[in-house]
Amino acid sequence: MTPDEALATDWWHLIAHETELASPGDWLRFDWPLGELVVTNDGGKLLAFDNVCPHRGGRFFDGPSGHGAAVCPYHAWRIKDGAVKVAQAARFKPCDLQRAVLNRYEVQRFGPWVFAGVAPRQTLADQLGDLAEALLSMGRDVERRTDLLAETWDCDWRVAVENALETYHVAPIHGTSLGTLGLTNEAWRLHGANSDYTADVGAARTARGLQAMGRFFETTAAHPGYRSVHVFPFAMVSSTFGYSSALQTFMPGEDGRDTRFTTRVLGARRAAGMEAPADAFLASSARMNRQVFEEDRAICERMSRRYDLDAPNRIFADNEGRVAHFADTLRSLAAAPAERRRA
Ligand code: FES
Ligand SMILES: [Fe+2]
Structure with missing residues (x-):
């Protein structure tokens, strides 16, 4: 097993907000080290599985997200109630049909968040630890997804996660986007392998504008500023005043060289009669989100691929502490692979 495959296998993965899979037929698909991970709303129940038809390998779903029946396009086998329904079943030997099963994964909800697991080494509650409260508060007020972008980045996935874990780069890289918030009073905390970051919006006019948006939304639990949490290993959730949250996944591609990236904007419940201005704000959030990630x-x-992400003596600023923690976590996991698999 490669280190990326071990991460995919051993950990719970935050993959969705429940509003993205609210109706029977809703689905999401991810490229990751084990091939393709799919989660569907299968008649009201969430079902996660490897996107490979057990007949002859057709891929049930293509694209990042959609709505429709889970039908293999090749010979029309379908998935219903967690099982494979074989087309023209009389043509097969009964004993062969017993092997017509999906490679299913575990699904667990944590509040409104949806996690998938292959063979997680710990309970989801243990994996999240003290991060739980922040994560719950960030998902509670979400009404619906308002944007989704899925793309491949030509970089090691660890480069992409490390970049998302620090704000040292905000001024040089995001001068006209995230930088306009003037993030200040920054604080970060570690929670097991996870981490949490909060900051106030320091740009006075922007802060006043954001505060005034409160009347467009029904938010109950938001941090009054910017917050970003890393759900180890592959997911990040950020929120600006709780009006819009963004969920990112940075999954290693199957060959380990690129990053399979998704970002979703999740809008908070809109106050009655305020749908139009709320939607205008959410549309501008989606534009900002896309610019920031571009x-x-x-x-x-x-970034150079010759730079050693595994080196023990890397150079970090005080606002790169979460990067150091992430790198340390990966290094200690890599140092004890046999033990991890035995546990
Ligand atoms: S490969 Fe899926 S039905 Fe034949
Ligand atoms: Fe950034």
Whole structure:
């Protein structure tokens, strides 16, 4: 097993907010070290599985997200109630049909968040530890997804996650986007392998404008500023005043060289009669989100592949502490692979 495959296998993965899978037929698909991970709303129940048809390998779903029946396009086998329904079953030997099963994964909800696991080494509650409260508060007020972007970044996935874990790069890289918030009073905390970052919006006019937006939304639990949490290993959730949250996944591609990236904007419940201005704000959030990640993608793709991400003596500023923690966590996992698999 490669280190990326071990991470995919051993940990719970935050992959969705429940509003993205609210109706029967809703689905999401991710590229990751074990091939393709799919989660569907299968008649009201969430079902996660490897996107490979057990007949002859058709891929049930293509694209990042959609709505529709889970039908293999090749010979029309379908998935219903967690099982494979074989087309023209009389043509097969009964004993062969017993082997017509999906490679299913575990699904667990944590509040409104949806996690998938292959063979997680710990309970989801243990994995999240003290991060739980922040994560719950960030998902509680979400009404619906308002944007989704899925793309491949030509960089090591660790470069992409490390970049998302520090704000040292905000001024040079995001001068006209995230930088306009003037993040100040920054604080970060570690929670097991996870971490949490909060900051106030220091740009006075922007802060006043954001505060005034409160009347467009019904938020209950938001941090009054900017917050970003890393759900180890592959997911990040950020929020600005709780009006909009963004969920990112940075999954290693199957060959380990690139990053399979998704970002989703999740809008908070809109106050009655305020749908139009709320939607205008959410549309501008989606534009900002896309600009920020285009800037991140450009710098991540510019990083040298010769730089050693595993080196023990890397050079970090005081606002790169979460990067150091992430790198330390990966290094200690890599140092004890046999033990981890025995546990
Ligand atoms: S490969 Fe899926 S039905 Fe034949
Ligand atoms: Fe960035």
